[in-house]
Amino acid sequence: MRLLAISGSGRRASTNTAMLRALSSAVQPDHQVTVYDRIGDLPIFSPDLEAKPLPRTVQDLADLIERSDGLIIASPEYVRGIPGGLKNAIDWFVSRKEIVDKPIVLMHASHRGDDMLAQLRMVLSTVSSRFSEAVFLRYGLMKMSPEEIAAFFETGKPRAELARFICRLAAHCSHCEPEADSL
Numbered sequence: 001m002r003l004l005a006i007s008g009s010g011r012r013a014s015t016n017t018a019m020l021r022a023l024s025s026a027v028q029p030d031h032q033v034t035v036y037d038r039i040g041d042l043p044i045f046s047p048d049l050e051a052k053p054l055p056r057t058v059q060d061l062a063d064l065i066e067r068s069d070g071l072i073i074a075s076p077e078y079v080r081g082i083p084g085g086l087k088n089a090i091d092w093f094v095s096r097k098e099i100v101d102k103p104i105v106l107m108h109a110s111h112r113g114d115d116m117l118a119q120l121r122m123v124l125s126t127v128s129s130r131f132s133e134a135v136f137l138r139y140g141l142m143k144m145s146p147e148e149i150a151a152f153f154e155t156g157k158p159r160a161e162l163a164r165f166i167c168r169l170a171a172h173c174s175h176c177e178p179e180a181d182s183l
Contacts, residue, residue, distance in 0.1 A: 008083050045092050
């Protein structure tokens with residue numbers, strides 16, 4: 001299973017990005033997690049730019065989404081809301097086909113952020129018919145460096161939780177597959 005893990009942070013030492021990198025190193029060989037941490041490289045969304053060809057950075061992300069079996073999004077909260085870069089990325093895909101039927105789940109690297117998570121859940125359930133609130137994993141990793149986060153996820157319990165999270169996501173992806181007759 002190919003999974004795309006999107007970090008909603010533009011910060012180089014992001015805790016959410018570090019958590020997603022730890023996830024990518026903890027998966028079993030039959031799963032592959034690609035971490036996308038270039039949210040800040042996307043141009044500001046405009047319907048005028050949706051014509052072909054898309055801006056290269058948007059097309060690259062569209063290709064990654066298209067090739068994935070599911071998405072994991074992890075994001076900080078900025079001023080009690082979705083960071084502008086992540087909302088911008090989602091806006092690019094509202095009228096495109098790549099995200100509509102894609103299984104999407106959330107991870108979160110802070111004990112705070114409930115307002116952002118509520119907004120993100122509402123937005124994602126609007127743009128994807130396969131968003132799952134039930135498959136969710138959260139850690140309080142604020143103030144930890146990326147190296148400390150990597151070390152934290154090398155320990156038994158957190159590493160096992162990551163493995164269970166991936167299994168739950170894989171089951172969600174499998175249960176959401178459209179039946180051949182409905183295609």
